[in-house]
Amino acid sequence: MLNQPATKYTAFPPIALHDRQWPSQQITKPPVWLSTDLRDGNQALFEPMSVETKIRFFTRLVDIGFKEVEVGFPSASQTDFHFVRRLIDEKRIPDDVTPMVITQAREDLIARTVESVRGAKRAIVHLYNATAPVWRKVVFNMEVPQVMQLIQDRVAYLKKLTDAAPETEWVLQYSPETFSATELDVALQACNTAIEAWNARPGRPVIINLPTTVENATPNVFADQIEWMHRHLNQREHVVLSVHPHNDRGTGVAAAELAQMAGAQRVEGCLFGNGERCGNVDIVTLALNLYTQGVHPRLDFSDINAVAREVEEFTQIATHPRHPYAGDLVFTAFSGSHQDAIKKGFAAQKADAIWEVPYLPIDPADLGRTYDSVIRVNSQSGKGGVAYLLEKDHGVVLPRRMQVEFSAVVQRHAEAADAEVSSEEIWKLFKNTYLRAEHTELTYISHHLQEGPNDQQIIDLSWRWQGDAQTRKAAGSGPVEAACKALGVDMQVLSFEERSMGSGADALAIAIVEGSTSGVQGSRFGVGIHRNTTTASVMALISLARRLEVSLPEPADAKTN
Numbered sequence: 324m325l326n327q328p329a330t331k332y333t334a335f336p337p338i339a340l341h342d343r344q345w346p347s348q349q350i351t352k353p354p355v356w357l358s359t360d361l362r363d364g365n366q367a368l369f370e371p372m373s374v375e376t377k378i379r380f381f382t383r384l385v386d387i388g389f390k391e392v393e394v395g396f397p398s399a400s401q402t403d404f405h406f407v408r409r410l411i412d413e414k415r416i417p418d419d420v421t422p423m424v425i426t427q428a429r430e431d432l433i434a435r436t437v438e439s440v441r442g443a444k445r446a447i448v449h450l451y452n453a454t455a456p457v458w459r460k461v462v463f464n465m466e467v468p469q470v471m472q473l474i475q476d477r478v479a480y481l482k483k484l485t486d487a488a489p490e491t492e493w494v495l496q497y498s499p500e501t502f503s504a505t506e507l508d509v510a511l512q513a514c515n516t517a518i519e520a521w522n523a524r525p526g527r528p529v530i531i532n533l534p535t536t537v538e539n540a541t542p543n544v545f546a547d548q549i550e551w552m553h554r555h556l557n558q559r560e561h562v563v564l565s566v567h568p569h570n571d572r573g574t575g576v577a578a579a580e581l582a583q584m585a586g587a588q589r590v591e592g593c594l595f596g597n598g599e600r601c602g603n604v605d606i607v608t609l610a611l612n613l614y615t616q617g618v619h620p621r622l623d624f625s626d627i628n629a630v631a632r633e634v635e636e637f638t639q640i641a642t643h644p645r646h647p648y649a650g651d652l653v654f655t656a657f658s659g660s661h662q663d664a665i666k667k668g669f670a671a672q673k674a675d676a677i678w679e680v681p682y683l684p685i686d687p688a689d690l691g692r693t694y695d696s697v698i699r700v701n702s703q704s705g706k707g708g709v710a711y712l713l714e715k716d717h718g719v720v721l722p723r724r725m726q727v728e729f730s731a732v733v734q735r736h737a738e739a740a741d742a743e744v745s746s747e748e749i750w751k752l753f754k755n756t757y758l759r760a761e762h763t764e765l766t767y768i769s770h771h772l773q774e775g776p777n778d779q780q781i782i783d784l785s786w787r788w789q790g791d792a793q794t795r796k797a798a799g800s801g802p803v804e805a806a807c808k809a810l811g812v813d814m815q816v817l818s819f820e821e822r823s824m825g826s827g828a829d830a831l832a833i834a835i836v837e838g839s840t841s842g843v844q845g846s847r848f849g850v851g852i853h854r855n856t857t858t859a860s861v862m863a864l865i866s867l868a869r870r871l872e873v874s875l876p877e878p879a880d881a882k883t884n
C-alpha cells in the first residue's frame with residue numbers, strides 16, 4: 324500500500340548528537356542578515372522583477388539595514404546581469420553593503436558571474452551544487468568522489484578568476500544545496516573541499532551556507548545538523564556559518580532560530596517569506612522576534628506597513644492578514660476576554676516600562692502601527708472592546724455595569740448583521756439606545772431651575788410624551804431628584820455620574836444615571852449629553868425613564884400644550 328499518504332514517505336532519521344548543546348542556548352545578538360529577495364524570491368515569481376523594480380527593491384533593502392544582499396543570478400538572465408552592472412556602474416551600492424551573486428558550479432557560468440560584479444569594492448560569489456543522494460543519482464549521475472572533484476575544480480576556477488581581479492575584495496560562499504537531505508559526512512566533505520580550494524585564512528573568509536533547500540524534518544533535526552557541522556568544519560574561525568531555511572513544513576522560522584542557537588552566525592531569507600514553494604524563511608518575523616527577546620535586530624521595520632505595501636507591489640504577492648507582525652489582523656482582537664485584557668493592559672502600561680500588554684507580544688507603535696485597529700467588534704466580542712472603542716473614539720467612559728448592558732445591544736446587532744461592527748456603528752447604536760430624541764415617546768424639551776427654601780432646587784421641567792408637550796414643577800434636594808419628582812414616575816435612581824467629553828470650549832458633559840422601577844428586573848441606564856452639566860443630568864434622567872419604559876401619570880397639574 325505504498326501509494327497511501329500515511330505509508331509512502333519515510334521518517335527523517337534523528338541525528339546521533341547526544342551531547343547537543345543548542346537546546347540550552349539563547350540568541351543574544353542578531354545574525355548577519357542576507358536578503359535573497361532579489362534572487363531566491365525573484366526566481367519564485369510568476370513575473371520576475373524588472374531592472375527598475377529590482378533597483379527600487381535594492382534601495383529599500385539597504386534602507387532597512389541589510390549589509391549583504393543577493394542581487395541575482397547574472398549568468399542566468401540578461402535582466403539580472405544588467406541590474407548588477409547598473410548597481411556597480413551607477414555606484415548604487417553603499418560602501419558597507421556587499422552584493423552577492425549566485426552561480427551553478429559550471430565554468431562558463433562562473434566566468435559570466437565574475438564579470439557581472441567586476442569593479443565592485445567587495446563581492447560575494449555564491450557557488451552551489453546539490454549534494455543529497457537523490458540529486459547525485461537522478462540529476463547529476465555522480466558518485467560522491469565526482470561531486471567532490473566538481474567542487475574542488477570549480478572553486479579553484481573561481482579562485483583563479485578572482486585572484487586576477489584584486490581590486491575587488493572577493494568572498495566565496497559555498498552552499499551544499501539540499502544540505503538537510505545530505506548525509507552529514509558527505510556535506511562536511513563538500514564544505515571542507517570548498518574551504519580548502521578557496522584557501523580560507525585570515526583576510527580570506529569563506530561563507531558556508533547550509534540550506535534546507537526543501538524542509539524535510541522537524542527544526543530540532545536541522546539544529547542538530549547545524550551543531551554537528553559547527554563542531555566539525557575545518558578552519559572554523561575563518562568560516563562564517565550561514566543557514567538558508569525554506570518553509571515547506573511551515574517551520575522555517577523555527578529552523579532558523581534553533582540553527583542560530585546551534586552555531587549559525589548568518590541567516591538568508593526573504594521579506595515576508597517570499598521564495599520557492601512555501602517560501603524562504605521570513606526575515607521580518609525573525610528580526611521582530613528578536614525585539615521580543617530584548618535583542619535589537621539591526622534591521623529597521625519601524626514602518627512595517629510601508630515595507631509591506633512596497634514589497635507587495637514589487638512581488639505582486641499579498642501579505643496574509645494574519646502574517647506575523649505585518650498582517651492587517653495581527654493587532655486586532657475580536658473575542659471579548661482578549662479585548663478586556665488588552666484594554667486593561669493599555670491602561671496599566673507605563674510609557675517607559677517593560678511591555679506587558681496581554682495578548683500583544685509587541686507594541687504596535689514599534690512597527691509604526693497605531694492602536695486604532697487593535698480592537699474590533701463582532702458577535703464574539705464582549706464588553707471590553709465596545710467600551711474601548713467608545714472611550715477611544717468618543718471619549719465616553721461607561722460604568723462597568725453599563726458596559727454589560729450596552730455590549731448586549733451591540734452583540735444582538737452583530738449577530739443580526741452577521742458581520743463586524745465598526746466603531747461608527749457602535750456610536751450610532753449608542754445614540755439610538757440612550758440619546759434618541761426625534762422619534763420617541765418621551766423626550767426632553769427644556770427646564771428652568773431656581774433655588775427654593777431649605778437648600779431645595781425647584782425645577783420647571785418640560786418634556787414631550789406621546790406627542791404632547793407637558794410642563795411640571797417640583798422640588799428636590801438636587802436637579803436629578805427634582806426632575807424625577809416632576810416627571811412623577813415610579814423610578815429609583817441608584818447611581819449617577821457625570822464626566823466631560825473632550826476638552827476646551829467645545830467640551831460636552833455626559834451624565835449617566837442608573838435606575839430601577841418595579842416590574843423591571845435589575846437596573847438600566849440613561850444618558851444625557853449637553854454643554855450644560857445640569858441639562859445633561861436632566862436629559863439622562865429622561866433617557867432612563869424611557870429605557871425603563873415607565874408610564875407617566877396623566878398630568879393632573881401639568882400644563883399641557
Ligand SMILES: CC(=O)SCCNC(=O)CCNC(=O)[C@H](O)C(C)(C)COP(=O)(O)OP(=O)(O)OC[C@H]1O[C@@H](n2cnc3c(N)ncnc32)[C@H](O)[C@@H]1OP(=O)(O)O
Nearest residue numbers: 363366396398399400427428429451452453462463500536
Ligand atoms: C535551490 C535553488 O534555488 S538553486 C538556484 C536555482 N535557480 C535557477 O535555476 C534560476 C536560473 N537558472 C537558469 O536560468 C538555468 O538553470 C541556468 C542558466 C543556470 C542553466 O541553464 P541550462 O544550462 O539550460 O541548464 P538547465 O536549466 O536545464 O539546468 C540543468 C542542468 O544544470 C546542471 N546543474 C544544476 N545545478 C548545477 C550546479 N549547481 N552545478 C553544476 N551544474 C548544475 C544539471 O545537472 C543540468 O545539467 P545537464 O543539462 O547536463 O543534465
Ligand SMILES: CC(C)C(=O)C(=O)O
Nearest residue numbers: 451498500501534536
Ligand atoms: C542555492 C541554495 C542556497 C538555495 O537557494 C537553496 O538550497 O534553497
Ligand SMILES: [Mg+2]
Nearest residue numbers: 363534536567
Ligand atoms: Mg533557496
